[in-house]
Amino acid sequence: MAIIETENLTYTYPGATNPSIRNVSIKIEKGEFVLITGPSGCGKTTLCRCFNGLIPHFYQGKLEGEVFVAGLKVDEHSIHELAKHVGLVFQNPENQLFALSVEKDVAFGLENLGVPRDEIRRRVDWAMKLTGIYHLKDRAPNELSGGQQQRVAIASVLAMKPEIIVLDEPTSFLDPLGAENIFKVIYELNRKFGITIILVEHRLDLTAKYADHIIIMDNGEILLDGETRSVLNSEKARLVGVGIPKATRLYQILKKDRVNLRSTIPLSSDEMAAMLEEVLKSK
Amino acid sequence: MIEVKNVYFTYPNGVEALKGVSLTIKDGEFVAIMGQNGAGKTTLVKHFNGLLKPTKGIVLVDGVDTRKVSVATLARKVGFVFQNPDHQLFSETVEDEISFALKNFRFEAETINKRVDWALNLLGLTRYKKTSPFMLSGGERKRVALASVLAWNPKILILDEPTIGQDYQQKEKLRHFILQLNAQKKTVIIVTHDVEFVAECNPRVILMSNGEIIADGEARKILTDPKIVTEASIVPPQITQIFIKLKNYGFPRDILDIYEAREAILNSLRKGFK
Numbered sequence: 350m351a352i353i354e355t356e357n358l359t360y361t362y363p364g365a366t367n368p369s370i371r372n373v374s375i376k377i378e379k380g381e382f383v384l385i386t387g388p389s390g391c392g393k394t395t396l397c398r399c400f401n402g403l404i405p406h407f408y409q410g411k412l413e414g415e416v417f418v419a420g421l422k423v424d425e426h427s428i429h430e431l432a433k434h435v436g437l438v439f440q441n442p443e444n445q446l447f448a449l450s451v452e453k454d455v456a457f458g459l460e461n462l463g464v465p466r467d468e469i470r471r472r473v474d475w476a477m478k479l480t481g482i483y484h485l486k487d488r489a490p491n492e493l494s495g496g497q498q499q500r501v502a503i504a505s506v507l508a509m510k511p512e513i514i515v516l517d518e519p520t521s522f523l524d525p526l527g528a529e530n531i532f533k534v535i536y537e538l539n540r541k542f543g544i545t546i547i548l549v550e551h552r553l554d555l556t557a558k559y560a561d562h563i564i565i566m567d568n569g570e571i572l573l574d575g576e577t578r579s580v581l582n583s584e585k586a587r588l589v590g591v592g593i594p595k596a597t598r599l600y601q602i603l604k605k606d607r608v609n610l611r612s613t614i615p616l617s618s619d620e621m622a623a624m625l626e627e628v629l630k631s632k
Numbered sequence: 633m634i635e636v637k638n639v640y641f642t643y644p645n646g647v648e649a650l651k652g653v654s655l656t657i658k659d660g661e662f663v664a665i666m667g668q669n670g671a672g673k674t675t676l677v678k679h680f681n682g683l684l685k686p687t688k689g690i691v692l693v694d695g696v697d698t699r700k701v702s703v704a705t706l707a708r709k710v711g712f713v714f715q716n717p718d719h720q721l722f723s724e725t726v727e728d729e730i731s732f733a734l735k736n737f738r739f740e741a742e743t744i745n746k747r748v749d750w751a752l753n754l755l756g757l758t759r760y761k762k763t764s765p766f767m768l769s770g771g772e773r774k775r776v777a778l779a780s781v782l783a784w785n786p787k788i789l790i791l792d793e794p795t796i797g798q799d800y801q802q803k804e805k806l807r808h809f810i811l812q813l814n815a816q817k818k819t820v821i822i823v824t825h826d827v828e829f830v831a832e833c834n835p836r837v838i839l840m841s842n843g844e845i846i847a848d849g850e851a852r853k854i855l856t857d858p859k860i861v862t863e864a865s866i867v868p869p870q871i872t873q874i875f876i877k878l879k880n881y882g883f884p885r886d887i888l889d890i891y892e893a894r895e896a897i898l899n900s901l902r903k904g905f906k
């Protein structure tokens with residue numbers, strides 16, 4: 350069975366007239382790196398909230414259809430129980446921070462799971478170093494800059510090392526080098542430890558190259574779902590107006606100009622530069 | 633005009649966030665402030681509307697020392713959109729949120745209605761007019777925060793991370809609108825990590841690191857300089873990166889966008905076929 354599977358999932362927030370996601374049926378396999386994108390307001394965050402049980406346990410509303418996460422039927426298991434399998438980095442980091450120091454915030458989830466003290470120490474230090482906040486460990490989270498807070502939110506989920514990590518625009522407040530580093534860290538966790546990654550992002554320039562699988566949503570529904578290169582090269586993806594990576598766009602334009610580029614679609618500047626180099630060398 | 637003269641700022645917890653910053657932003661300029669997390673960008677722009685006052689040094693807005701006027705007085709001239717929309721939104725409906733400042737500044741009822749509808753439309757929020765801002769998605773909330781300031785058309789506009797949570801089409805709309813404001817001689821100051829957005833706007837870029845300004849110039853010059861960019865924890869735009877990797881092929885080194893890239897490549901191939 351897939352590690353996450355939804356069947357005809359439809360959800361309406363309390364007080365809302367229309368569902369925010371409709372008939373969503375997707376499958377995410379263990380160890381995949383999945384990118385979820387689509388216009389602002391299309392339902393990405395809502396879908397993520399179904400993966401860790403915030404929907405339907407915290408946001409009540411009306412849930413129809415099924416969600417299974419790590420073999421558990423989400424509506425039959427508590428948020429606490431699901432947290433052993435899924436970690437969610439919230440879109441707004443402030444909603445995730447509450448402790449008196451950065452270090453305590455990062456340790457909070459592990460303490461809750463009853464992990465031994467020295468193991469907590471090790472994992473907290475590891476996560477703080479990976480996210481570049483070790484020097485801030487004694488600071489109060491509410492006295493940090495936006496990007497520093499977001500790093501704390503990421504660290505507190507990484508420290509848990511859950512088998513599924515869901516990240517909802519996790520680097521929107523990060524400086525560009527910091528964002529690149531975080532994506533590399535996530536990618537490494539995915540490749541080395543087989544952690545399943547679900548990343549919500551608008552900025553495909555930065556992230557498409559890491560994804561095996563991309564899901565594009567529009568207006569509460571799944572518009573496209575498949576292998577990254579073929580989805581991003583499709584006409585539908587262009588029409589819905591997701592920001593296709595610039596390297597991919599340049600490739601498409603040069604192909605129209607009949608430049609003799611290889612037929613695999615590039616997703617990054619590295620891939621595009623390598624393809625251009627082949628053409629430039631052979632001229 | 634905004635004049636910042638040798639400004640230092642220390643938070644109550646002892647963090648020195650600004651260490652001798654000086655700069656001048658003239659009327660009608662479009663400026664992007666960029667740089668690493670914790671560099672002091674938000675702290676700096678909060679000085680432009682008097683939310684923070686310098687520990688040492690002076691900030692003048694149109695010649696007025698910000699220590700000598702209230703935030704409310706400055707607010708009439710300087711519109712400020714916070715990095716995190718949740719610090720800004722408080723009304724029960726999107727409409728109330730957007731009309732709040734307009735009412736405060738005593739615009740006429742008819743003008744208020746017109747401006748609210750205009751702002752809703754600009755930011756793609758028309759269908760949420762009667763909705764609570766707290767029932768909106770992250771990107772939608774940011775757009776409400778933007779709408780509530782754009783609606784009253786301040787002379788100086790400060791947008792802390794305006795593109796956060798926005799999809800490509802929303803960003804395009806925002807970009808066109810900012811350029812339009814700029815053509816009307818409004819001052820627009822954005823704080824942003826969005827390199828691709830800056831590459832497409834080509835404003836004046838001010839890079840900060842560690843409480844100081846480390847570079848100031850045209851986006852094209854700054855974003856295509858690999859050394860200075862790394863110093864500020866920035867990564868060049870994707871198109872520029874392609875040409876950094878192709879540096880041995882004699883391309884111009886300041887290519888920023890797809891159209892310039894296309895032309896440069898086609899030119900180079902044509903030469904080869906002669």
Ligand SMILES: Nc1ncnc2c1ncn2[C@@H]1O[C@H](COP(=O)(O)OP(=O)(O)OP(=O)(O)O)[C@@H](O)[C@H]1O
Pocket residue numbers: 362363365369387388389390391392393394395396440766767768769770771772797
């Ligand atoms: N708490 C809520 N109550 C009611 N409606 C909500 C709530 N949160 C979101 N919505 C609505 O549900 C829809 C989907 O919102 P969601 O937050 O899932 O979008 P998103 O794709 O994550 O957008 P963004 O890219 O802007 O973050 C939107 O129309 C939004 O207005």
Ligand SMILES: Nc1ncnc2c1ncn2[C@@H]1O[C@H](COP(=O)(O)OP(=O)(O)OP(=O)(O)O)[C@@H](O)[C@H]1O
Pocket residue numbers: 491492493494495496497522523524643644645647648649667668669670671672673674675676715
């Ligand atoms: N309210 C506060 N109290 C104490 N220190 C603060 C406060 N806000 C920010 N700081 C500290 O001041 C420094 C500058 O923060 P500022 O928010 O100006 O950075 P920034 O450049 O906007 O960063 P980011 O890109 O992460 O938003 C940082 O070291 C930060 O930790």
Ligand SMILES: [Mg+2]
Pocket residue numbers: 393394395440517769770771
């Ligand atoms: Mg969202």
Ligand SMILES: [Mg+2]
Pocket residue numbers: 494495496673674675715
């Ligand atoms: Mg900031």
